[in-house]
Amino acid sequence: MQVTFLGTGTSQGIPVIGCNCEICSSGDPRDKRLRTALMLEKGKDRLVIDTGPDFRQQMLANNVKSLSGVLLTHEHNDHIAGLDDLRSFNFMSKKAVDIWAENRVINVLKRQYPYVFADKKYPGTPELVLHEINQGKIRIGAFEVEPIRLYHYKLPVLGFRIDDVAFLTDVSEIPPESIQKLTGLKLLIIDALRIREHISHFNLKQALDVANKLKPEQTRFIHISHHLGLHATVNSKLPAHIGPAYDGLSMSI
Numbered sequence: 001m002q003v004t005f006l007g008t009g010t011s012q013g014i015p016v017i018g019c020n021c022e023i024c025s026s027g028d029p030r031d032k033r034l035r036t037a038l039m040l041e042k043g044k045d046r047l048v049i050d051t052g053p054d055f056r057q058q059m060l061a062n063n064v065k066s067l068s069g070v071l072l073t074h075e076h077n078d079h080i081a082g083l084d085d086l087r088s089f090n091f092m093s094k095k096a097v098d099i100w101a102e103n104r105v106i107n108v109l110k111r112q113y114p115y116v117f118a119d120k121k122y123p124g125t126p127e128l129v130l131h132e133i134n135q136g137k138i139r140i141g142a143f144e145v146e147p148i149r150l151y152h153y154k155l156p157v158l159g160f161r162i163d164d165v166a167f168l169t170d171v172s173e174i175p176p177e178s179i180q181k182l183t184g185l186k187l188l189i190i191d192a193l194r195i196r197e198h199i200s201h202f203n204l205k206q207a208l209d210v211a212n213k214l215k216p217e218q219t220r221f222i223h224i225s226h227h228l229g230l231h232a233t234v235n236s237k238l239p240a241h242i243g244p245a246y247d248g249l250s251m252s253i
């Protein structure tokens, strides 16, 4: 399976509009972070997790021409604001795009994109089929996806385990029953917003604590803000198998 980091930034991305800090003005391309999203590829199947405001750029940067489906972690704008751009895939495949999300998220999508889900649709609007995630595994083409319950402050959100890869974004608490589903990972992808603590995201120390507990072969951090530090500096202080991800990083797992 090929795992590609489409975006690794927090809700504002990096650089932040109007910010002249060392990170936002860094010349290192790894310090430029689009909003967090992941792509998984297996044979001819391709899955994307989250369609934030940078979705169009992410599809262009990675020359993506087909999608087997989309998984959504939660309804915050930095994870769903690119939904309309899925229509490009309708035009190419002449088919609807399948989206999987929890019921609460589906209701938000219907409210935020009323023209997409209207009975009488305006011509040219996206063709999306919504599938509700309940409990248990989901089969999408070659992928078997296990939803993992996480908490983003008090909001229940979903992480996903696909084979031995787990994607846990926008998380500040992993309940014990979810920890049990995260053993034996080859790659842990986990929220590490910044150095200081935050109410709704893990900071670097908390993300490291999870990695030390689960002992995956490799760990990469996502949903990174300009308060984490320069990519090169953060990376140099960590062991080789743990470190921040960067946009465009692609790993064969």
Ligand SMILES: [Zn+2]
Pocket (backbone or CB within 6 Å): 010, 011, 076, 078, 079, 170, 223
């Ligand atoms: Zn987010």
Ligand SMILES: [Zn+2]
Pocket (backbone or CB within 6 Å): 015, 016, 019, 020, 021, 022, 023, 024, 025, 226
């Ligand atoms: Zn900055």
Ligand SMILES: [Zn+2]
Pocket (backbone or CB within 6 Å): 074, 076, 152, 170
């Ligand atoms: Zn969020």
